[in-house]
Each structure stands twice: as C-alpha cells, then as structure tokens.
Amino acid sequence: MASAWLLSACATSAAGAAKIPDAELPIIETGVAMLPNARGPFAWLDSHTLAIxxxxxDPQATNSWTSQQVVAFDTRSRQRRTIVPRGRLTCTNPPAGVVSAAVGDTRAYFRGSEFGPAPVTQWFKWDGASSRLVPWPDRAHPDWNDVACRQMLPEDARKPIPGSIDHPRIYLQPGEGFITWQRAFGDEPRPLQLRLGEQSIDLAATSGEITPNVRHLPFAGAHLLNVGGFRWSEAHGAEQKAAVLLRPGGRIDRMPFPPALQALFAERHLSSGAVMLPVSAW
Incomplete structure (x- = not known):
C-alpha cells in the first residue's frame, strides 16, 4: 500500500521568498480562540474531530485565560460544541476512543482556593455518533496512563514518564507492547527493542531515531517513530532525515525525503527547513 505524505516547508533566499511548487491544502478556520498565556492542549478525537x-x-476579560473549557470542532460540518464546560484536555487516543481531561474550575490552578478545589483528572470514551464524551469509570481500566492515554504495565500506569531512567518505555497501542532501550552514559544512541509480553524483538533503529510522541497510523498499519525532515544551508549543504516507521512484526522502514524536492532546494540555494508527515493511504 502506498502512502500520501504531507510536506510542511519554509524556504527563503537572499532574493526573498522562494516559490516552491506544491499541492495546496485548504485552510480551515475553526473560530476557536487559542489561549495566549497558557497554551491550551488540543488533539484529535477521531479522523475529523479536533478537541481544543x-x-x-470572555477572552477580553482580565485573566480570562485562567478559566478554560474543551470544545470539539468538526472539520466536515465546521461546527463546534462544548464537551467539557470547565476543565482542560490532557490527552486522547483516537484508535481506542479514549480521552483524559482535567475536569473542574481551572482558575484554581492559577488563582488559589477561592475558586474551589483543583480540577480532577477523569476518563472518557468519545462517542463520535453523538459528538459527546461518555464517562469511563477509572476502576474499569487501572492499567491506563492518564497523561499519555496509553495502556501500560501496572508499575507504569501512574507514572508521568513510564519505565526507569536506565530503561525508558514508549508504549504503543493496546496489545502491541512497548519500545525500550538501555541508556548509555552521555545518552549515546542505543539499539531499540520491541517488547510483546515475554517476547523481545531487536529493531533496526536506535534511540536517536525515536520521539516520545510515537504516532499510530491506522491507514498504514504502522507506527511513526520519527518524522522526516530536510535542511539546506550554505555552510553544510543538503541534510535530510528519513521518516522512521515501525511495521508489524518489528520491521523498520525509512522513508527518505523526496529526492526531487531535495534537488529543488539545493538548486535554488535556499536556506530552508521542511518536515514530512504521512496523512493517508491510497
């Protein structure tokens, strides 16, 4: 199966902005005001709904940013609705339909107890048909981490950073295990391993090629360990970084930055940076 890739690039030159041929994507204005002083978390609930x-x-009121809510924006209908009247988003897991949010008056975080107790983290399931959050009692899933929205080993479920200093763990989707490695002095890149129950699979990648925010790509049947990138400068010339994907069974694929775009940037001597993300399959 082939994949479509989203390329986000910025390019400049001594002559000013350079025109890069591309297929432009439509810009969707959500109409949802972003928090200026404390950046508000946002994440996808499903393939077309963004939680913000x-x-x-009133955004114009003094200290208005301390009072927060969570809204869901539907990219198809361009409609928004409030899903957490008081609180802020913590994380989501779209494939599992899981959402974690701090529910309560967020002013208590910033302005003291006059606004009551601090918000409490609660679990929900996202009901896309009715566009609402359904409570998911905590006792039903003690092995889920409410900071990462991932199912984990019991000893990691209540940790903000899973694993240990010497053996970090990055969890995948439920039933797909976790990735780990043994840290070396000076954080030198080390070989990665995939742990599936009692099974351990050596991966053809290192700790220098993985980010904490591993993304599940349901359309590709893979996990994105790291995005692709490209940079060109007068001092160093062309430098490209392949996107790293983990396939079922532990196979690692590297998707290089498109050679045609590399040549275009280098030919025009552009000081540029670009990031490449997979967005769909055909």
Whole structure:
C-alpha cells in the first residue's frame, strides 16, 4: 500500500521568498480562540474531530485565560460544541476512543482556593455518533496512563514518564507492547527493542531515531517513530532525515525525503527547513 505524505516547508533566499511548487491544502478556520498565556492542549478525537482547550468566558476579560473549557470542532460540518464546560484536555487516543481531561474550575490552578478545589483528572470514551464524551469509570481500566492515554504495565500506569531512567518505555497501542532501550552514559544512541509480553524483538533503529510522541497510523498499519525532515544551508549543504516507521512484526522502514524536492532546494540555494508527515493511504 502506498502512502500520501504531507510536506510542511519554509524556504527563503537572499532574493526573498522562494516559490516552491506544491499541492495546496485548504485552510480551515475553526473560530476557536487559542489561549495566549497558557497554551491550551488540543488533539484529535477521531479522523475529523479536533478537541481544543479554549476560553470558558470572555477572552477580553482580565485573566480570562485562567478559566478554560474543551470544545470539539468538526472539520466536515465546521461546527463546534462544548464537551467539557470547565476543565482542560490532557490527552486522547483516537484508535481506542479514549480521552483524559482535567475536569473542574481551572482558575484554581492559577488563582488559589477561592475558586474551589483543583480540577480532577477523569476518563472518557468519545462517542463520535453523538459528538459527546461518555464517562469511563477509572476502576474499569487501572492499567491506563492518564497523561499519555496509553495502556501500560501496572508499575507504569501512574507514572508521568513510564519505565526507569536506565530503561525508558514508549508504549504503543493496546496489545502491541512497548519500545525500550538501555541508556548509555552521555545518552549515546542505543539499539531499540520491541517488547510483546515475554517476547523481545531487536529493531533496526536506535534511540536517536525515536520521539516520545510515537504516532499510530491506522491507514498504514504502522507506527511513526520519527518524522522526516530536510535542511539546506550554505555552510553544510543538503541534510535530510528519513521518516522512521515501525511495521508489524518489528520491521523498520525509512522513508527518505523526496529526492526531487531535495534537488529543488539545493538548486535554488535556499536556506530552508521542511518536515514530512504521512496523512493517508491510497
């Protein structure tokens, strides 16, 4: 199966902005105000619904950013609705339909107890048909981490950073295990391993090629360990970084930055940077 890739690039030269041929994507204005002083978390709930932490009151009022709510924006209908009247988003897991949010008056975080107790983290399941969050009792899933929205080993479920200093763990989707490695002095890149129950699979990648935010790509049947990138400068010339994907069974694929675009940047001597993300399959 082939994949479509989203390329986000910025290019400049001594002569000013350079025109790069591309297929432009439509820009969708959500109309949802972003928090200026405390960046509000946002994340996808499903393939067309974005959850956004925003103002719960008048954005122009003094300290208005301390009062927060979570809204869901539907990219198809361009409609928005409030899904957490008071609180802020923590994380989501779209394939599992899982959402974690801090529910309560967020002003208590910033302005003291006059606004009552601090918000409490709660679990929800996203119901796309009715566009609402359904409570998911905590006792039903003690092995889920409410900071990462991932199912984990019991000893990691209540940790903000899973694993240990010497053996970090990055969890995949439920039933797909976790990736780990043994840290070396000076954080030198080390070989990665995939742990599936009692099974350990050596991966053809290192700790220098993985980010904490591993993305599940349901359309590709893979996990994106790291995005692709490209940079060109007068001092160093062309430098490209392949995107790294983990396939079922532990196979690692590297998707290089398109050679045609590399040549275009280098030919025009552009000081540029670009990031490449997979967005769909055909």
């Amino acid at each position: 932490t925003t103002f719960a009151g």
